[in-house]
Amino acid sequence: xxxxxxxxxxxxxxxxxxxxxxxxxxxxxxxxAGHSQWTVIGAILAVVGIVLFxxxxxxxxxxxx
Numbered sequence: 001x002x003x004x005x006x007x008x009x010x011x012x013x014x015x016x017x018x019x020x021x022x023x024x025x026x027x028x029x030x031x032x033a034g035h036s037q038w039t040v041i042g043a044i045l046a047v048v049g050i051v052l053f054x055x056x057x058x059x060x061x062x063x064x065x
Contacts, residue, residue: 001056001059002056002057002059003056004056005055005056005059006052006053006056006057008049008052009049009050009051009052009053009054009055009056010049010053011049012045012046012048012049013045013049013050013053014049015042015045015049016042016043016044016045016046016047016048016049017042017046018042019032019038019039019041019042019045020038020039020042020043020046021042022042023035023036023037023039023040023041023042024036024039
């Protein structure tokens with residue numbers, strides 16, 4: 001379960017950063033370029049990704065019986 005959180009967290013951060021760059025018109029390709037709503041959505045997604053990554057990285061392994 002921890003690896004799933006880490007991988008999903010990393011993916012969320014990467015997608016969030018791309019959306020922020022498109023929303024701020026740094027990446028000018030695609031339909032999202034220049035729309036400020038994607039800046040906000042991307043920032044939220046990146047923060048959620050960081051939280052998931054931290055949860056996955058700090059979670060202890062479950063003891064097996």
